[in-house]
Amino acid sequence: MKQFDAILFDCDGVLVDSEPVSMRALDVFLARYGKQAEPAWGHRMVGRRAYDNAQMMIESFDLPLSIEQTIAEHRQLIFELVEREAKAMPYADQIIRWLNQQQIPIAVATSSPRPYLTMVLQKFGWHDCFGATVTGEEVANGKPAPDIFLRAAELLGVAAKASLVLEDAPHGVQAGLAAEATVYAVPNSVTKYLEFPPVAKYASLAEVLAELQANS
Template structure:
């Protein structure tokens, strides 16, 4: 994975990249659908992943026998999601090691998520991570959700780097397309709920947040 321009900042997606929330979301979505005689499928989850809440739940609603209000579906799913969170929430493998390494290299970092700010603050506060990011951008901070490049263009601007000098870490096809469209250097790290996506536009597909080639890319930026 050669990259001639040094990486000067890193943008993290949140759900499924920093935390296993896509697993919890699958469980809560399945519970929501079971109340309506349906089951969560990879097709439904794929259409929701990486998007802002109402866009995601419009997609879920289209799979119901009788479409429902996306906002009401979202509210109901939030209740289920947060009831499951304490039992199931975990940081993704290598998260703290990567954050420590970026601190060591003195590379600034931000979070760019399609989720609402309250959700981001809940997760980052639980693991005492808010202070470790220079900026955080959420669904409320953009006009256009992923796969539109706005959130990553704004992240680069706020971190004071050109998009081509920013590494974007993503787990979903939607987020990968957003980062690539912004002109960033995108490394995708799919997991069991996203690995059927199209990651062909990513510069590299990594196995974890401490993938050797990912760490090499960062260390090369500081030599």
């Protein structure tokens, strides 16, 4: 396996087991307006920016809200549920700590907003672990465009094409490939049923960590 100059992590579904919580937040949000989504409808929201998801929800469910109102209300629900209930993905802490010990630069590149990312990093004690963090609101184009990974690599002072991207969702995988990075897909309980571009797939971060350690 090639050596990488940096590792670029997605957050939700890769580092934090937040996707099931987010799906429940969607159900609670829609129920307030007498709406209900099909069980798999929320999968299309994974890895996308809040603005894009809000627009999609308004159009799909004829919600009597503006995009800004939808973002604010839905975001608050997710924030509260994740802060209270979400757990770190298995081996997330171990892979972060090992990469820090090896002095391999790491970044988080997430479609989620800055206050949410700050909360997550503080919740799990990772606020000092990453050399760079980028959110979807801080780049011109969200995933599947490459902007967020290009920016994360730039902040770390490395080339995106020399980096490894770890993603759990097809949109994120597409973004990593568009940035010319090597991409490993690490699907979770929500995204494992989705169709991914042809990249290497891993069942867990434990497998990724084992491979990185074996080739260090």
